[in-house]
Amino acid sequence: MAGGAAADGSGGGARGGTRPRGGDRPSGTVTRGTTHRNRLRRMDRWIVAEHGAVLRRSPRPPLAVDLGYGAAPWTAVELARRLRAARPDVRLLGLEIDPGRVAAALPFAGEGLTFGRGGFEVPIGEAGDPDERPLLIRAANVLRQYPEEEVPAAWRLMCGRLAPDGLLVEGTCDEIGRRHAWVALGPEGPRTLTLATRLADLGTPGDLAERLPKALIHRNVPGEPVHAWLRDLDRAWAAAAPFGALGARQRWLRTVRSVAADWPVRGGHARHRQGEVTVDWSAVAPR
Ligand SMILES: C[S@@+](CC[C@H](N)C(=O)[O-])C[C@H]1O[C@@H](n2cnc3c(N)ncnc32)[C@H](O)[C@@H]1O
Secondary structure, three states, X not given: OOOOOEOOOOOOOOOOOOOOOOOOOOOOOOEOOOOOOOOOHHHHHHHHXXXXXXXXXXXXXXXXXXXXXXXXXXXXXXXXXXXXXXXXXXXXXXXXXXXXXXXXXXXXXXXXXXXXXXXXXXXXXXXXXXOOOOOEEEEEOOHHXXXXXXXXXXXXXXXXXXXXXXXXXXXXXXXXXXXXXXXEEEOOXXXXXXXXXXXXXXXXXXXXXXXXXXXXXXXXXXXXXXXXXXXXXXXXXXXXXHHHHHOHHHHHHHHHHHHOOOOOEEOOHHHHOOOEEEEEHHHHOOO
């Protein structure tokens, strides 16, 4: 599809805009399909912890979407498995804009796990009633390959498809999922930014800057709130160095406690000890 495909690993991003282009053409553009098994485990775990209660109280089997699952459907299969720990009858729809990747995923379809072609407009297709709204849309390592100016329109399209208590999780990670950053959005727009890392490998929190979602990656410059956020995390991490004698986890917990004095930090001890820190979007949104 889309002649502007950048599926060659060259670093080329998406081109062609996020607006639906008429007919049944999905909104967006084919990009590199790189993926890995278990890459998104940190994001999956956070979703289950933060959104599990909403999934559990859904009066019908909830619908979740893994948008842009890539060249192989591992992340969709794994998300379905992890969500089922919270809600066993969850239905997972893997959506890909690349028809070849949809065909490659079809052998993995099964009870409550379907695959289809679609873009940011999030068509439901055979997964259920076309008017049904998903309780979850996860788009990992998708928008990272688009121009920054296309992010708001893509967010609007996906948020516009959510159920009233639905959640969109859009973010980025490294190849093996040790460093993550994602934005959580409700139907009304962005709510929080989460950084998540394997603490044993962490040099300093600022190392996560290279994984910031597209909406923020170009904003890590002096004068922008996300720059101040990472700077304060780095300062707190340096000040917490003595706690490193007790392990990286203790140092991280001390760091999060310290920044929480000045920043609207969310999530409790159970999340922080996983190497996560979540902050209100309003505190880090681009100026
Ligand atoms: C780098 S892969 C990410 C795979 C997986 N989510 C992960 O994180 O490992 C990005 C995938 O997103 C797909 N994609 C890009 N834009 C899309 C859109 N608008 N709708 C659906 N899929 C899209 C691409 O075709 C590509 O396969």
